[in-house]
């Protein structure tokens with residue numbers, strides 16, 4: 639049954655995926671970045687994810703294949719970010735429901751993740767009340783163990799781990815989310831905040847930089863003779 643096709647196989651527009659991501663939630667995680675965001679926060683580091691027609695289409699079943707492979711390789715969790723994931727609520731709901739089913743199977747006795755805790759962390763630029771009062775968004779977050787909510791505000795820097803600005807809220811929603819994230823709600827970042835991954839024709843930075851960190855990185859690279867041609871944080 640594990641490989642049976644979904645009766646309905648929604649398509650999500652995706653900016654990228656990566657495993658293992660180690661800077662967006664605890665442990666080694668599958669990262670899925672959804673394409674499209676109309677919130678246009680000033681100072682967003684991911685402007686390449688704004689265009690809803692950008693990125694590439696991907697079926698939920700193919701993403702669940704990545705998730706099952708990540709579980710078999712020891713994934714501690716799934717992080718969904720963007721772009722704005724809640725601008726594709728039906729596909730996101732299907733992805734998280736399928737990921738939940740795969741998680742339960744993997745954690746069963748004899749499964750590749752037997753007995754291991756595995757959480758779902760979802761980033762959204764919407765505020766908590768904007769999620770709750772919208773039926774489609776609210777349904778889409780049903781399986782998320784933890785939400786990070788709120789626009790990125792460049793004028794409100796923070797050192798809190800896994801958050802980009804001080805206004806953003808980290809909200810555990812399940813018993814697992816509360817148990818796993820309680821210690822991180824007020825924790826400041828101590829290890830690396832950014833992970834650098836080389837793609838086929840670009841370099842990707844995964845994580846949440848401190849204020850000024852991206853500009854400092856550009857300067858260091860320039861001094862080393864490397865010029866970034868179109869960094870995603872520049873208008």
Ligand code: SF4
Nearest residue numbers: 675678679682721763
């Ligand atoms: S910070 Fe997030 S919510 Fe804001 S514009 Fe960028 S992708 Fe959208």
